[in-house]
Amino acid sequence: MTDAEIHYLVEGFTRGDIPDYQLAAWAMAVYLKGMNEHEATALTLAMARSGQTVEFPGIQGTIVDKHSTGGVGDKVSLVLTPLVAAAGLTVAKLSGRGLGHTGGTIDKLESIPGFQAALSIEEMIDQVNQMGIALSESTHDLAPADKALYGLRDVTATVGSLPLIASSIMSKKLAVHTHAIVLDVKVGSGALMKNLDQAGALAKLMVQIGNGAGRKTSALLTNMDQPLGFAVGNSVEVKEAIETLKGNGPEDLTELCLGLSAQLICLTQSDIGADAAKAKLRSHLEDGSALEKFKEWIATQHGDASYVDDFGKFPATAETVMVTSPSSGYVQSLDALSIGQAAHSLGAGREKKSESIDYAVGVVLHAKISDQVNQGDPLATLYVNKTDSLESAKQKIENAFQFSNDPVDKPTLIHETITP
Numbered sequence: 001m002t003d004a005e006i007h008y009l010v011e012g013f014t015r016g017d018i019p020d021y022q023l024a025a026w027a028m029a030v031y032l033k034g035m036n037e038h039e040a041t042a043l044t045l046a047m048a049r050s051g052q053t054v055e056f057p058g059i060q061g062t063i064v065d066k067h068s069t070g071g072v073g074d075k076v077s078l079v080l081t082p083l084v085a086a087a088g089l090t091v092a093k094l095s096g097r098g099l100g101h102t103g104g105t106i107d108k109l110e111s112i113p114g115f116q117a118a119l120s121i122e123e124m125i126d127q128v129n130q131m132g133i134a135l136s137e138s139t140h141d142l143a144p145a146d147k148a149l150y151g152l153r154d155v156t157a158t159v160g161s162l163p164l165i166a167s168s169i170m171s172k173k174l175a176v177h178t179h180a181i182v183l184d185v186k187v188g189s190g191a192l193m194k195n196l197d198q199a200g201a202l203a204k205l206m207v208q209i210g211n212g213a214g215r216k217t218s219a220l221l222t223n224m225d226q227p228l229g230f231a232v233g234n235s236v237e238v239k240e241a242i243e244t245l246k247g248n249g250p251e252d253l254t255e256l257c258l259g260l261s262a263q264l265i266c267l268t269q270s271d272i273g274a275d276a277a278k279a280k281l282r283s284h285l286e287d288g289s290a291l292e293k294f295k296e297w298i299a300t301q302h303g304d305a306s307y308v309d310d311f312g313k314f315p316a317t318a319e320t321v322m323v324t325s326p327s328s329g330y331v332q333s334l335d336a337l338s339i340g341q342a343a344h345s346l347g348a349g350r351e352k353k354s355e356s357i358d359y360a361v362g363v364v365l366h367a368k369i370s371d372q373v374n375q376g377d378p379l380a381t382l383y384v385n386k387t388d389s390l391e392s393a394k395q396k397i398e399n400a401f402q403f404s405n406d407p408v409d410k411p412t413l414i415h416e417t418i419t420p
């Protein structure tokens, strides 16, 4: 299709001139035949321009953004945001709330009392110029054509089309005017993409679309067969993110935060390689400057930053319940989806946008893939407020773990880096 044909289609559909049944037939044609890179880029740009676009006039500095295709225990934005800001980049970011088994950055931040997630564009600009970071709940009508098309895809079995997924994700990213974007494309049981080939193709296409649209874009292809870090929930994830900013975070979470942040440095500063960027970023974890930036950010958005230094202030749950290992061996697999569903069933997530969530509940794992455990050793601590779902949560945790008698290798965390 030509650019003009694609624009005609998206504009006509958004205005209501092109009926659903025509677009549904087109979506099925795309599902079956695919789209080339040029068509996917034109579709993305048409959808990005179908509604309000967000610009930050007057922001000083290089504005960067990060997107994850969604995973369990993914608290990277909480670490990456102050980390890259400590390294001199500017973060003006719109984030979402969690739906289903994956959590949302806004919900996690709101587990710190007082944190104000809704900022106007003017407030974001002022805040960024004052301290380098503004992260707001997305209340804008970004890419309405994508919303409408997604609704149709959902009921016509065409959600799984790679060019439609790539255009859908990138249209919302491109509707916000940033200079550089790093994408974390997850692959594994807890991810949208279950196999490496598909995830790789999606990542490459999104990188091509981003760069084709004039934004510097890179992607990391990362493992989501097991949760990221140990904590899955809201305040438990915030505490783990803070530990990571103090330099005491889980190995996998720290590695991924450094890897994604380093891409943003490389995209925006041509004279620095990924290893040097990582070393610079690591120094911001070690000297406390990333943690200081986090506190400053939380306080600026009216959150109580004293929680950062005193975890005892976070509300405790009514109960903590330990799930122990039924057998001895090496952890062979740890199904991320089941762990996400267990945290969700305890109340950490929501099924519908209108539902409220319990910030204090969640799961903290004690073993991950390749760890050796004996029968009776702790596998996970559950933070529980309502006991009606406890048994099913415990069952989900037990079922998530598979053991082997033979040693198991640690899984590869970063499969590939896709650069412009």
Ligand code: URA
Pocket: 150, 159, 164, 165, 166, 168, 169, 192
């Ligand atoms: N996320 C999106 O925003 N769109 C898709 O099509 C799939 C995941």
